[in-house]
Amino acid sequence: MSQNHRGTALVTGASSGIGAVYAERIARSGYDLILVARNREKLAALAERISNETQKGVEIIDADLNDRTALARVEAKLKDDASITLLVNNAGVGTHTPLLDSDVDAMTRMIDLNVTALTRLTYAAVPGFVARGKGAVINIASIVSIAPELLNGVYGGTKAFVLAFSQSLHHELAAKGVRVQAVLPGATATDFWESGGLPIDNLDPAIVMSAADMVDASLIGFERGELVTIPSLHDGAKYQAYEAARQAMAPELSTNAPAARYAA
Ligand code: NAP
Numbered sequence: 001m002s003q004n005h006r007g008t009a010l011v012t013g014a015s016s017g018i019g020a021v022y023a024e025r026i027a028r029s030g031y032d033l034i035l036v037a038r039n040r041e042k043l044a045a046l047a048e049r050i051s052n053e054t055q056k057g058v059e060i061i062d063a064d065l066n067d068r069t070a071l072a073r074v075e076a077k078l079k080d081d082a083s084i085t086l087l088v089n090n091a092g093v094g095t096h097t098p099l100l101d102s103d104v105d106a107m108t109r110m111i112d113l114n115v116t117a118l119t120r121l122t123y124a125a126v127p128g129f130v131a132r133g134k135g136a137v138i139n140i141a142s143i144v145s146i147a148p149e150l151l152n153g154v155y156g157g158t159k160a161f162v163l164a165f166s167q168s169l170h171h172e173l174a175a176k177g178v179r180v181q182a183v184l185p186g187a188t189a190t191d192f193w194e195s196g197g198l199p200i201d202n203l204d205p206a207i208v209m210s211a212a213d214m215v216d217a218s219l220i221g222f223e224r225g226e227l228v229t230i231p232s233l234h235d236g237a238k239y240q241a242y243e244a245a246r247q248a249m250a251p252e253l254s255t256n257a258p259a260a261r262y263a264a
Contacts, residue, residue, distance in 0.1 A: 007085030008057075010034040010078060012065065012121065015042035017190030018140060019090040021215040023058075024050055029219075031086060032057040036074055038064045065091055065117035066109055075124035082132065087125045089118045089162075090140040094155045096198040107154040114158035119165065126169070129178045136179035138222060139166045143186045143230065146242070159184075163228070170227050179225070183218045185209070186232035207232075 009026045013019035015037035027033050027050045035043050040062035047058040061077065063070035078084060092114045095102060122137055129135025145163035148156030166182035173180060187193075187208045193200040200208060214231050221229030230239055 006030040008032040008034060008081065008083040009086035009088060010036065010074075010084055010125075011088040011090060012036045012074075012117075013091030013140075014046065015039045017192060018185065018188060018211050018215060019088070020046055021211045022088050022090060022138075024053075025215055025219055026086070026088070027051075027054040027056040027058065030056075032059075032083070034059045034061060034077065034081075034084070036061045036063055036065070037091065038062060065121075066112050071117055071120060075120055078121060078124035079128065082128060084125065084128070085134060086136045086138070087121060088138045088140070089121055090138075091117065092140060092158075094142075094192055094196040095152045096193075096196050097152055099153050102152060102154065110154060111158055114155075115161050118162060122165075122169070126173065126178060130173065130176045133177040135177070136181070136222075137166075137169065138181045138183060138218075141166065141182045141184050143184045143232070145182070145184055167227065179222075181218075181222050181226060182228050183221075184228065184230045185214050185218075186230075188214045 006029065009031040011019050011023045011026065011033065014023045014035035016039075019037070023033055023035055023046060033047070033050065033056060035047055035058065037043055040060065043060040043062060047060050050056065051058040061074055063074050065071050065074070078087065093110055095106065095110065118139065125135065125137065139162050141162040142156075142159040144151050144156040145159040148160060150156070163182050163184070166180050169178075170180040187200075187203055188211050189200055189208050190211050193203070209232055217231035218229050221231070228239065228243070230236075233239055
């Protein structure tokens with residue numbers, strides 16, 4: 001990214017892991033920052049470090065995005081602050097327990113964060129972006145968006161939502177000057193694994209990427225205008241073929257008669 005002033009980026013889940021790396025990289029590329037997460041001490045320490053290193057303005061909002069009142073404060077910021085040109089919807093949690101071993105209340109809280117908060121924040125930001133003819137949304141999905149068998153199914157379902165929502169946003173907003181990117185990380189070395197009940201030592205190091213490499217690759221994809229970025233997929237042609245097959249099917253998915261294979 002260039003070093004010009006690029007407006008302000010609001011990054012959720014910025015207190016650790018992928019979000020903290022995004023915050024640092026984005027500030028270096030010329031954005032002021034608004035960092036959102038629950039842990040105020042971690043946010044404050046990161047904000048101080050980034051503003052010292054980059055001389056960019058860094059604001060923090062400590063908010064539990066599972067709490068509707070706190071979420072509304074972040075929504076209000078996105079609606080009211082016309083300097084915001086980039087929303088990074090990164091805050092999210094996962095779990096690694098199988099469906100039958102998972103607590104449905106915990107699954108619902110995961111949906112509230114990974115889906116509902118992400119949706120509400122996007123709704124808060126995008127009308128201003130459209131009105132100003134400029135803005136971008138980076139949504140952190142996951143490879144389980146397209147491979148839900150790999151981890152907990154509710155987690156995969158939330159990330160499939162993020163991918164589908166991003167594709168639809170791109171479809172509706174590209175002509176209005178709004179950029180959308182869905183990032184599909186594979187296993188990335190962050191607290192996500194420990195928090196979800198499966199410490200990262202349990203994974204084969206061959207499938208684990210550092211958060212720094214993951215974010216740097218994703219930002220290259222962003223600068224190239226990619227809608228979907230899968231940093232760890234080496235053979236990009238495979239995703240292109242998958243996407244081409246999906247798009248080829250689309251015009252044939254709704255017809256006035258059942259397919260011949262369903263004849264009684
Ligand atoms: P992480 O280190 O655990 O970071 C999660 C971030 O979300 C933290 O900053 C956390 O901060 C914040 N957060 C969690 N609950 C929150 C809440 N209720 N309200 C506000 N903020 C909240 O994990 P990560 O790997 O960087 O995860 C970032 C994103 O990447 C997630 O969406 C995750 O699904 C996705 N992802 C991760 C991997 C992976 O292998 N690590 C792979 C694919 C996708 P506080 O605790 O301070 O609130």
